[in-house]
Amino acid sequence: MTTVALTSPAAAARTVTTVRTEDAGDLLDLLPEGAGLSWVRRGEGLVGWGEAARLEVTGPSALADAAAWWERYTAGLDVADDLGIPGSGPVLFGSIAFDPVAGTSVFVVPQVVVGRRDGVGWITTVGAGVPPELGRPPAPVDGPAPRLRYADGALDPATWCAAVATAVARIDAGELDKVVLARDLLVSAEPALDPRRLLRRLAARFPDCWTFAVDGLLGATPELLLRRTGRQLSSRVLAGTAARGAGAEDDRLAAALLDSAKDRAEHAWAVDSLVDALAPYCSRLTAPAEPELLTLANVRHLASDVTGTQRGSAGLLELVGAVHPTAAVCGTPTADAAALIGELEGMDRGRYAGPVGWIDSRGDGEFGLALRCAELTPDGGARLFAGCGIVAGSEPAAELAETQAKFAAFQNALEG
Numbered sequence: 025m026t027t028v029a030l031t032s033p034a035a036a037a038r039t040v041t042t043v044r045t046e047d048a049g050d051l052l053d054l055l056p057e058g059a060g061l062s063w064v065r066r067g068e069g070l071v072g073w074g075e076a077a078r079l080e081v082t083g084p085s086a087l088a089d090a091a092a093w094w095e096r097y098t099a100g101l102d103v104a105d106d107l108g109i110p111g112s113g114p115v116l117f118g119s120i121a122f123d124p125v126a127g128t129s130v131f132v133v134p135q136v137v138v139g140r141r142d143g144v145g146w147i148t149t150v151g152a153g154v155p156p157e158l159g160r161p162p163a164p165v166d167g168p169a170p171r172l173r174y175a176d177g178a179l180d181p182a183t184w185c186a187a188v189a190t191a192v193a194r195i196d197a198g199e200l201d202k203v204v205l206a207r208d209l210l211v212s213a214e215p216a217l218d219p220r221r222l223l224r225r226l227a228a229r230f231p232d233c234w235t236f237a238v239d240g241l242l243g244a245t246p247e248l249l250l251r252r253t254g255r256q257l258s259s260r261v262l263a264g265t266a267a268r269g270a271g272a273e274d275d276r277l278a279a280a281l282l283d284s285a286k287d288r289a290e291h292a293w294a295v296d297s298l299v300d301a302l303a304p305y306c307s308r309l310t311a312p313a314e315p316e317l318l319t320l321a322n323v324r325h326l327a328s329d330v331t332g333t334q335r336g337s338a339g340l341l342e343l344v345g346a347v348h349p350t351a352a353v354c355g356t357p358t359a360d361a362a363a364l365i366g367e368l369e370g371m372d373r374g375r376y377a378g379p380v381g382w383i384d385s386r387g388d389g390e391f392g393l394a395l396r397c398a399e400l401t402p403d404g405g406a407r408l409f410a411g412c413g414i415v416a417g418s419e420p421a422a423e424l425a426e427t428q429a430k431f432a433a434f435q436n437a438l439e440g
């Protein structure tokens with residue numbers, strides 16, 4: 025059963041105009057107070073606000089429905105686009121449920137998008153969207169950091185560790201190779217959290233991550249599920265994580281991560297799951313023989329950049345649906361891991377660990393995995409998420425510490 029709720033464009037909202045601009049300044053500084061959309065890395069990417077159209081989908085054909093809707097929607101637009109580059113013209117932001125069959129995926133066409141790519145800036149307005157006054161927009165002034173109170177999410181730490189031990193026992197019994205178990209952490213805030221402030225702090229501390237916001241889910245993810253530029257596809261697969269240390273200890277931890285057979289195996293499953301799912305759509309697909317280290321402010325990961333050339337006519341959302349969930353966020357084999365997640369996690373992931381990103385009318389776009397993130401709650405607080413891959417030899421206490429290190433990415437933005 026698929027439910028589709030959508031806003032169709034009124035006649036006045038059918039006009040889309042993209043013009044070049046040299047002086048957008050810091051993209052995240054442009055976001056209005058309250059809700060906004062973002063996909064920004066190292067000062068480039070897209071921000072948007074307002075809703076020209078919105079689509080919520082759930083069910084077995086959720087992504088196909090979304091792709092068909094986007095095609096119909098863009099076919100009905102009257103577009104003047106001076107640039108014709110990825111992200112110019114009409115753009116759809118999307119945040120897809122971890123389980124798109126059961127969960128709700130949200131897609132939004134903003135009324136205004138400001139973008140920057142390779143130093144070229146532009147503004148796109150849809151219908152009645154009012155372009156921002158550029159030039160020297162005053163940087164938003166942050167209020168004092170809110171007072172925060174944390175509470176356990178679905179499972180307290182001891183119960184979550186018991187779930188990890190159960191998962192290891194199931195792996196040892198030969199039921200599966202890897203499962204990713206996550207936990208949530210609740211935070212209440214007084215005054216209510218300001219998403220703009222959180223996004224700016226995340227972007228400043230995690231320049232190598234994609235700082236995203238779609239419909240109240242925001243974070244800074246290091247993991248790119250799939251980018252499509254014409255026929256070129258790319259992905260940054262992560263799995264295998266180590267804490268940061270001080271001085272020489274940091275170097276020792278980095279070397280130990282590269283040498284760890286357990287983390288290498290965990291990483292290889294994640295790369296293989298992406299490659300196996302993408303191969304039927306590619307005339308060429310290349311994964312590096314060895315992972316590299318990706319060093320972030322709070323943790324370090326094993327990383328592999330996979331590139332491919334697409335053959336056939338599948339659109340980006342179809343490709344995203346084909347590769348998700350990879351073993352980086354679910355496990356191996358996929359169906360067994362998904363079932364064990366349902367049995368042990370005790371929570372609804374919602375859009376956490378689902379694809380998040382954007383697509384344009386040419387079908388170019390980028391989707392990351394919604395990690396190192398939180399979902400804002402109606403009371404002004406948030407629900408944070410973090411998970412880690414469990415394989416043979418995983419130790420519950422070490423995995424709990426890994427979730428804490430991953431939570432710290434968002435907590436730092438909350439607390440400063």
Ligand SMILES: C=C(O[C@@H]1C=C(C(=O)O)C=C[C@H]1O)C(=O)O
Nearest residue numbers: 262264265352395410411412413
């Ligand atoms: C599941 C998360 O991260 C994933 C799990 C990783 C691991 O287990 O080593 C590393 C990066 C991500 O693919 C998360 O951050 O919540």
